[in-house]
Amino acid sequence: MTAAAKSGHPGGSLSAADILSALYFRVMRVDPARPDWPDRDRFVLSKGHGAPALYAALAERGYFPVEELKTLRRLHSRLQGHPDMRKTPGVEASTGSLGQGLSMANGMALAGRLDGRDWRVYVLLGDGECEEGQVWEAAMAAAHYRLDSVTAFLDHNGLQIDGPIEKVMSPNPLPEKWRAFGWHVVEIDGHDFAQILEAVEEAKKTKGRPTMIVARTIKGRGVSFMENEANWHGQAPSPEQAEQALRELGKGGAGR
Amino acid sequence: MKYLIKLQDGAKKVATRDAYGEALAELGRENPNVVALDADLSKSTKTAVFGKAFPERFFNMGIAEANLMATAAGLAAAGKVPFASTFAVFATGRAFDQVRNSICYPRLNVKIGASHAGLTVGEDGGSHQSVEDIALMRVLPNMTVLVPADGTETRAAVRAAAALNGPVYLRLGRAGVPTLFNPDYGFRVGEAVILREGRDVSLFACGVMVAEALRAADELAAEGLEAEVVNVSTLKPFDSRTVADSARKTGAAVSAEEHSIIGGLGGAVAECLGEHAPVPLVRVGLRDTFGESGTPDELLKAYGLTAADIVRSAKEAVQRKGK
Numbered sequence: 001m002t003a004a005a006k007s008g009h010p011g012g013s014l015s016a017a018d019i020l021s022a023l024y025f026r027v028m029r030v031d032p033a034r035p036d037w038p039d040r041d042r043f044v045l046s047k048g049h050g051a052p053a054l055y056a057a058l059a060e061r062g063y064f065p066v067e068e069l070k071t072l073r074r075l076h077s078r079l080q081g082h083p084d085m086r087k088t089p090g091v092e093a094s095t096g097s098l099g100q101g102l103s104m105a106n107g108m109a110l111a112g113r114l115d116g117r118d119w120r121v122y123v124l125l126g127d128g129e130c131e132e133g134q135v136w137e138a139a140m141a142a143a144h145y146r147l148d149s150v151t152a153f154l155d156h157n158g159l160q161i162d163g164p165i166e167k168v169m170s171p172n173p174l175p176e177k178w179r180a181f182g183w184h185v186v187e188i189d190g191h192d193f194a195q196i197l198e199a200v201e202e203a204k205k206t207k208g209r210p211t212m213i214v215a216r217t218i219k220g221r222g223v224s225f226m227e228n229e230a231n232w233h234g235q236a237p238s239p240e241q242a243e244q245a246l247r248e249l250g251k252g253g254a255g256r
Numbered sequence: 257m258k259y260l261i262k263l264q265d266g267a268k269k270v271a272t273r274d275a276y277g278e279a280l281a282e283l284g285r286e287n288p289n290v291v292a293l294d295a296d297l298s299k300s301t302k303t304a305v306f307g308k309a310f311p312e313r314f315f316n317m318g319i320a321e322a323n324l325m326a327t328a329a330g331l332a333a334a335g336k337v338p339f340a341s342t343f344a345v346f347a348t349g350r351a352f353d354q355v356r357n358s359i360c361y362p363r364l365n366v367k368i369g370a371s372h373a374g375l376t377v378g379e380d381g382g383s384h385q386s387v388e389d390i391a392l393m394r395v396l397p398n399m400t401v402l403v404p405a406d407g408t409e410t411r412a413a414v415r416a417a418a419a420l421n422g423p424v425y426l427r428l429g430r431a432g433v434p435t436l437f438n439p440d441y442g443f444r445v446g447e448a449v450i451l452r453e454g455r456d457v458s459l460f461a462c463g464v465m466v467a468e469a470l471r472a473a474d475e476l477a478a479e480g481l482e483a484e485v486v487n488v489s490t491l492k493p494f495d496s497r498t499v500a501d502s503a504r505k506t507g508a509a510v511s512a513e514e515h516s517i518i519g520g521l522g523g524a525v526a527e528c529l530g531e532h533a534p535v536p537l538v539r540v541g542l543r544d545t546f547g548e549s550g551t552p553d554e555l556l557k558a559y560g561l562t563a564a565d566i567v568r569s570a571k572e573a574v575q576r577k578g579k
Contacts, residue, residue: 038335085333085362093333094362097353100326104358107330107338110315114291114336134354137323145315 001052003242005073008081010245011232013053015157015190015217016124020057022196023122032062035089041119042108044093046101047126047155048082049234054091055079063090099132101125102152106138109147120204124153128160130171136181142210143182150210151203154178155190157219159230178212190215222249257498258450259441263470269432270407272463273371276428277302279414280339280369281309290418291331293317293340295324300430301341301371321346325354325366332364337418340366344373344386344427348393359423360396367417367424368393374514375542375559376431376464376552385547391519393425394492400445401491403427403513403521405466406436409489412443420445427463429514431552434467448495450502454482457570458502458509462488462521465512465540465561472566483570494524500532508573509537512566514556517541536576538569 002008024030028041045054052072059066064078071077078087082096093104105123112119129135142150154174162168171177179185184206188195196215203211219233220226223245226237237245284290284306291313298304298316307314317324321342328338340347347370348355359366370389377385393401400420404410410428417424436451443449451466452473461469466487473483484502488495503509509529513521522539529537542559556562 042334093330094357097357099322100329100354100358103323103326103354104330104333106323107327107332107336108334109330110291110327111331111334111336114313134320134322134326137317137320138326141317141320141323141327144318 001056001069001072002236003239004070005236007073007236008052009049009234010052010237011159011219011226011229012047012126012155012157013050014221014223014226015219016050016155017053017056017221018191018193019124019153019155019196019215020053022193024057024061026197027200028122029119032090035063039117039119042092042105042121044101044105044121044123045083045095046123047098047129048095050124051081051083054083055088058088058090098126098129099134102135102138102142105150106142106145106147109149110145112149120149120151122151122153124155127154127156127158127171127174128165130174131169139178139181139183146208147210148207151200152210152212154212154214155217156214157217159219159228159233161230161233163230175214178214182209184209184211185214186211187214188216190217191221224248257442257444257447259437260453261436261451263434263436263467263474267434267436269434271430271432272404272407272410272428273302273430275407275410276369276371276414276426277305279411280306283414283418284310284313287337287418289335290337290339291315293324293328293338295319295321295342295346297342301369303339303341303369321351322354325351326358328366329358329362329364332366338366339369341369341371343384344370344389345384348386348389352392356396360398363398363422365421367426369426369428371428372430373427374429374463375547375555375561376429376514378430378552378555379549381549382546387516387542387547388519389427390491390515390521391523394519394524398423399492400424402445402489403462403491404489405463405487406433408435408437408439408441409443412441413489416443416445429464433464436467443489446490446493446495448490448498449487450484450498451487452483452485454484454506456481456483456506456508457574458484458486458506459512459566459570460486460488460499460509460521460525461512462491464514468561468563469512469566471563472570475563475567476570481570481574488521491521491524494528496528496532499525499528503529503533503535507535507577509535510540510566510569510573511537512540514561515541517543536573538573540565540569
């Protein structure tokens with residue numbers, strides 16, 4: 001997708017792809033035929049630059065044709081460079097300016113609670129994103145309002161655009177920080193489906209506070225030349241690189 | 257629209273923030289989807305009135321304005337009608353990116369009730385006096401900007417904001433302002449209202465400056481100049497037709513606002529007249545400066561925001577006719 005668009009964020013999309021697959025295919029109560037079904041679970045991609053992974057999950061789940069993924073970032077496409085809730089079926093929040101998604105997820109959860117509904121809200125944050133102050137305002141608020149319908153994932157791949165998070169501006173230790181903010185914290189391997197699903201079950205059982213699933217991930221996961229390379233945060237692969245990447249990911253076929 | 261009035265001596269003074277608090281609570285009684293949020297200023301912004309009546313629908317977000325705005329966006333995305341309040345300087349400056357990206361970009365149904373706007377915050381000083389909030393909100397696509405002139409108009413504006421599906425910025429003041437309108441006043445979003453007809457000069461005003469403009473019109477009449485007074489309470493969408501028609505008729509214009517002359521009402525009037533009805537225009541407002549501590553009346557006088565300043569500006573505009 002990013003190769004066809006000639007721009008985009010492949011690294012952080014691949015690190016989150018397994019979490020998104022688990023959410024859209026195993027966890028969330030959604031109906032692609034009714035994207036505005038009031039009782040659906042919500043997902044907010046707070047790290048909006050992971051849009052390619054979200055679009056791929058939505059397309060594979062049936063919200064729109066997989067063919068359409070090739071239009072990513074093109075003029076008049078429904079697939080904007082960052083998620084746009086007004087353009088893309090299944091996208092619940094417009095994100096991209098980092099640090100705002102958890103606040104929006106909290107707002108949705110408050111609304112669901114006021115209405116006495118049982119739908120849940122999932123949100124995915126980046127570890128570099130946790131350098132934004134608003135993340136901690138929202139962390140405080142979710143615990144204060146005991147939003148146990150909120151389950152957050154932290155895509156902890158250790159890299160941001162300018163390099164390792166430890167070197168640029170360390171937000172570590174992240175599990176401890178979320179615990180200190182009053183969250184139930186679960187630490188997992190973000191590429192292990194069994195662990196992802198188990199953590200979600202634990203979150204559903206946790207009452208009176210929100211759950212943060214700190215998922216250790218690998219930026220560029222599954223593509224040998226992208227793994228753990230900060231350079232692949234915001235750079236698209238060439239056609240040849242894309243072909244190799246897809247071969248390694250076991251997908252095959254150009255443009256997917 | 258026309259609603260001809262005369263400024264009454266001894267008219268009851270009501271702060272628009274007080275009218276906002278009462279109107280919001282009334283709205284809450286009628287519409288269970290209305291919720292209110294604040295950032296630790298609910299006693300000042302008057303959302304506390306709503307909070308007392310509907311504690312389960314009131315969310316104090318603490319001193320965290322960014323989170324305040326984006327949480328309101330989430331509530332709106334899930335079908336609620338959130339009114340988010342704090343001081344205007346924080347609502348628009350501190351949380352600008354959240355208002356832009358979380359509220360306006362996705363066109364979410366969030367109402368921002370921003371109190372303590374302008375110089376009449378008074379003693380708190382320049383750090384707390386928003387002189388740029390109208391400009392910041394007016395430039396955002398999808399945003400509606402309302403600046404009510406008195407308590408009656410504020411009540412009507414709160415209702416109109418709730419009835420409209422999309423982001424609305426409501427600019428409210430701390431200090432009491434004379435009640436200008438009777439309850440029959442028919443406020444409509446997007447319509448400037450002619451309060452007094454005249455043929456010599458148009459006075460376009462908003463907020464606390466509407467009463468000053470009416471006072472100025474009385475003084476000008478005593479000197480033989482008939483001023484038309486127009487209440488431009490909707491800054492966006494801007495009623496270009498009423499403003500341009502009035503300016504074309506009178507041939508001279510003054511804008512008056514408790515805001516910088518850059519980007520607010522003066523800016524909007526200049527843009528409109530420049531395109532549709534080029535006539536001499538004098539802008540009354542803060543001249544590219546921050547405020548300072550003082551009583552509201554002292555500040556309005558010190559920064560040139562009184563009826564006398566409007567009178568002087570009107571004469572200047574009239575003198576420049578045809579030159």
